[in-house]
Each structure stands twice: as structure tokens, then as C-alpha cells.
Amino acid sequence: MTTALDQVGPRLRAARRARAWTLDDLSRLAGVSASTLSRLESGKRQASLELLLPLTRALGIRIDDLLPAETVDPRVHRAVERRDGMVIAPLTLAHSPVQAVKIVYPARAGAPSPRVHDGYEWLYVLSGRVRLALDGAEHLIDPGEAAEFDTRLPHSISATADGPSEVLSIFSADGERFHTRVGDL
Structure with a gap:
């Protein structure tokens, strides 16, 4: 050693x-x-x-x-949050410049009301089907597909009525503050 x-x-x-x-x-x-x-x-x-x-x-x-800098444990040990039927699991350290989360969205018949905020978001669908309402248009995103968008456009993300969906999302710092701390995802 x-x-x-x-x-x-x-x-x-x-x-x-x-x-x-x-x-x-x-x-x-x-x-x-x-x-x-x-x-x-x-x-x-x-x-x-x-x-x-x-x-x-x-x-x-x-x-x-x-002398080498003190080695910091790179593993992420952050609590999973449950809110409005969603399960939000942080995948990055709290002080990271970009945040990544795994979100399980519950089945939902319709899209939630769109929101607008500073930031940028990228998402990747692991399972289920995701409904991305973006700037007045609805996009269905299947497993293995990704989307990215400017969060200053009116948007909402949800699973369809077919069942829950599991998504990896990466946010800029502004987008992460909005999505994981206030309001609907």
C-alpha cells in the first residue's frame, strides 16, 4: 500500500x-x-x-x-425521498455541480400542470412509459429513450396510465433545486 x-x-x-x-x-x-x-x-x-x-x-x-489530498469517500449515501407517490433517489453527492436522480413515477391518467424555471434537464427512461409535456406538446418516451430540454419552457413529466415508470434524470443546479426540493416533478 x-x-x-x-x-x-x-x-x-x-x-x-x-x-x-x-x-x-x-x-x-x-x-x-x-x-x-x-x-x-x-x-x-x-x-x-x-x-x-x-x-x-x-x-x-x-x-x-x-502530500496527497485527503481521499473522500466517493460513494453516495443520501436518503431516498417519497413525495406525491414518487420515489426520488439521489445518485450524486449533495455538493456536485450537476445532480442526477433516479425517479419512479406512479401511473397517472393525465399530465400534471406544466412548470417553468431556470435550468436544463436530461432524462433517460429505464422502464415504463413517460409522458413529457413540453411547451404545449406531449411526447411519449419509451424505455431506452432519452430527452433533454431547457426548463424555461413549460414542462411536466409523469408516467402514463399504463403503469409506473422509472427514470434517470440529470439536472443543472437550478433545475435540481426546483425538481427535488419544491413542487411537482
């Missing part, structure tokens, strides 16, 4: 090369021998504060820049 200290040498080398400096260039500026610097970069010498301080000063970087 690679440790944070194992990454110091390669990151130091990358910082040096990003400036197009040779080992001799950096060793002269930092007052560290070229052979010590070479061993440090290759992992054959353990990094110490005494070695890293003059090197990072010469490079104009912080010691923290030589």
Missing part, C-alpha cells in the same frame, strides 16, 4: 520538472546536493523536514503540496 510519504518524491520531481529545472538547478537554489535530491525524488531517501524546507522554498510551494 502506498503511503503519503511515498508520494513526496514523485511530487517533488513533478514540481521541479514543471519549472523545467534540472536536478542541478534545484540543488543549487536549495543548497541540497544533486545526489541527495535524486535519491529523495526516486524514493531511495526518506523525506525529512530539514530536506524539504529548502526545496519547497526554492520551488515556491508548500510542504502540503507534496
Whole structure:
């Protein structure tokens, strides 16, 4: 397993090369021998504060820049929401710039009233049939089909009376705020 200290040498080398400096260039500026610097970069010498301080000063970087950022758990652990017969499962982290959700729409005889808001939306039908009322026209979208639209156009999304539908939706930040926090989907 690679440790944070194992990454110091390669990151130091990358910082040096990003400036197009040779080992001799950096060793002269930092007052560290070229052979010590070479061993440090290759992992054959353990990094110490005494070695890293003059090197990072010469490079104009912080010691923290030589250490990897803390790894964040990429898995999404967000609560499923149930509202108006729909099941809304968030598929992205809350702070993501774009939001993706899986929505199960219940069967519905008619389209809900259209809404307008800032944003953009893309949807993909996993199962069932979806009714997309968009700017006065009704579009039926079957499994395996996708649609995308500007949410400033009057629109509503629902399953048909034939049964529930399952949809993956991706929203811009403005669209996500509207669809998952207020109003009908």
C-alpha cells in the first residue's frame, strides 16, 4: 500500500520538472546536493523536514503540496425521498455541480400542470412509459429513450396510465433545486 510519504518524491520531481529545472538547478537554489535530491525524488531517501524546507522554498510551494489530498469517500449515501407517490433517489453527492436522480413515477391518467424555471434537464427512461409535456406538446418516451430540454419552457413529466415508470434524470443546479426540493416533478 502506498503511503503519503511515498508520494513526496514523485511530487517533488513533478514540481521541479514543471519549472523545467534540472536536478542541478534545484540543488543549487536549495543548497541540497544533486545526489541527495535524486535519491529523495526516486524514493531511495526518506523525506525529512530539514530536506524539504529548502526545496519547497526554492520551488515556491508548500510542504502540503507534496502530500496527497485527503481521499473522500466517493460513494453516495443520501436518503431516498417519497413525495406525491414518487420515489426520488439521489445518485450524486449533495455538493456536485450537476445532480442526477433516479425517479419512479406512479401511473397517472393525465399530465400534471406544466412548470417553468431556470435550468436544463436530461432524462433517460429505464422502464415504463413517460409522458413529457413540453411547451404545449406531449411526447411519449419509451424505455431506452432519452430527452433533454431547457426548463424555461413549460414542462411536466409523469408516467402514463399504463403503469409506473422509472427514470434517470440529470439536472443543472437550478433545475435540481426546483425538481427535488419544491413542487411537482
